[in-house]
Amino acid sequence: MRFKHNKVIIIGICGGTCSGKSTVSEKLKEHYKNLGVNKINTDSYYKDHFDLSFKERSKINFDHPDSIDFELLVNDLNSLVNNKSIKEPVYSYKTHKRLKTTQTLKPKKLIILEGLHIFCNSELISLIDFGLFLDLDSHSRLSRRIKRDIKERGRTEVEVINRFNDMCEPMYQKFIYPSRTNANVIINNAQKSINDIINLIDEFI
Secondary structure, rough: OOOOOOOOOEEEEEOOOOOHHHHHHHHHHHHHEEEEEEEEEHHHOOOOOOOHHHHOOOOOOOOOOHHHHHHHHHHHHHHHHOOOEEEEEEEEEEOOOEEEEEEEOOOOOOOEEEEEOOOOOHHHHHHHOOEEEEEEHHHHHHHHHHHHHHOOOOOHHHHHHHHHHHHHHHHHHHOOOEEEEEEEEEEEEOOOHHHHEEEHHHHHH
């Protein structure tokens, strides 16, 4: 397929923790690979807290929009849109900090931007050409997060549940869920297949 637009297109994928953002983003990346795709996760742009101990970093509320370095993220997206390569930060969930290594991204025709906070910053909203919000109930999201964080991030079930109740869900209700009004389409995961989502995007790009 060809783009209807000549500019670089940014597709935003938003939703609460474990709402399916990464799954949808990966499937979209695979589907549009012949067009040329960069996939960026806003988690890579958590503010760097290298000066704090692990114990101190563990107490940071990463679900609050203030945890994101929006300035760097917006600058990097603008660079890619203007045909310039970037050095994307690499973030470690296990240590709660950026690694010293970076990942070089060269300009591509399509950028898939996924993250909790993509509709919580006005500059970022203005850069996103087409935004999706994945709406999934809290019970399902918690169940998925418990499985993921125990398997992939070395957390205990108690740690996951406590962080979800103390930080994830309150921030979701205060910031993330209200930000869905900035999306072009709100999707109930139980009702939409990946093909439905692709059809929505194809109508735009």
